[in-house]
Amino acid sequence: MEDLTSYLPTIGKTEGKIVLITGGTTGIGRATALYLAELGAKVMIVGRHEKELEDALSDLKKINENNVFGMIVDVADQKGVEKIFQALDHRFGKLDVLINNAAIAYESVMDGSHDDRVYAVGTNITSYLLCAQEAAVRMKENGSGHIVNVGSMSAEGREGGSSLYVATKSAIQGFSVSLQKELNPHHIKVSLIEPGATATDMQGPDAEELKKKVEAEKMLDASDIAAAIVYCLCQPNRCNVSTMQVEPIMKDEK
Numbered sequence: 440m441e442d443l444t445s446y447l448p449t450i451g452k453t454e455g456k457i458v459l460i461t462g463g464t465t466g467i468g469r470a471t472a473l474y475l476a477e478l479g480a481k482v483m484i485v486g487r488h489e490k491e492l493e494d495a496l497s498d499l500k501k502i503n504e505n506n507v508f509g510m511i512v513d514v515a516d517q518k519g520v521e522k523i524f525q526a527l528d529h530r531f532g533k534l535d536v537l538i539n540n541a542a543i544a545y546e547s548v549m550d551g552s553h554d555d556r557v558y559a560v561g562t563n564i565t566s567y568l569l570c571a572q573e574a575a576v577r578m579k580e581n582g583s584g585h586i587v588n589v590g591s592m593s594a595e596g597r598e599g600g601s602s603l604y605v606a607t608k609s610a611i612q613g614f615s616v617s618l619q620k621e622l623n624p625h626h627i628k629v630s631l632i633e634p635g636a637t638a639t640d641m642q643g644p645d646a647e648e649l650k651k652k653v654e655a656e657k658m659l660d661a662s663d664i665a666a667a668i669v670y671c672l673c674q675p676n677r678c679n680v681s682t683m684q685v686e687p688i689m690k691d692e693k
Contacts, residue, residue: 458535467668470661485541520573564607583626588629635685638660657689
């Protein structure tokens, strides 16, 4: 029987691993970056806003100043993604883990302009495809790797009034399952994490209201999902956590 510590996140399992996190400056991505830095990983985060990047890097450098790095990039843009991986290659020389986490909120397909909808699809779907492709090329050369796609329970709940967002997260669900079948034979793991309602910027700007919902167990904290991601990354080589759904114990009825 395997010792229980073989399955638990501990220092050593991720120590020295090169991790790229999109949407890594806020919310789930930022919380995951902090946990992995504490566990000794070398972390690169990317985001869209300078102030958020500076804040995240400030906290990360308190943990491990020499092994954290970040840049401002629009992951919906192919050239932007190419810049990310060029910078990653220059700084670290390889990639062990990709966490596809960048996403923006969007409601109905009836809302906004055509350009708005195209941008939402680009961020929530195309960026995952672009980053996964670049990561897989490098991981195949290494003979190992792990891609984590952060989706959403919206792919299951399919709430009315959120048709475009639901479409993007349903796409990530299907993409992840298919990608597992493509990459597992190359010793590359693919995990899909689907959070329920989580208190991040995507839920709105009222931080006090979000805090109340977390305390009432109607929403998750970003650290809850970060812990789930770290758990997936720390399993024995033979184990691939293919899909994990995490939702608050109390449903917030609207």
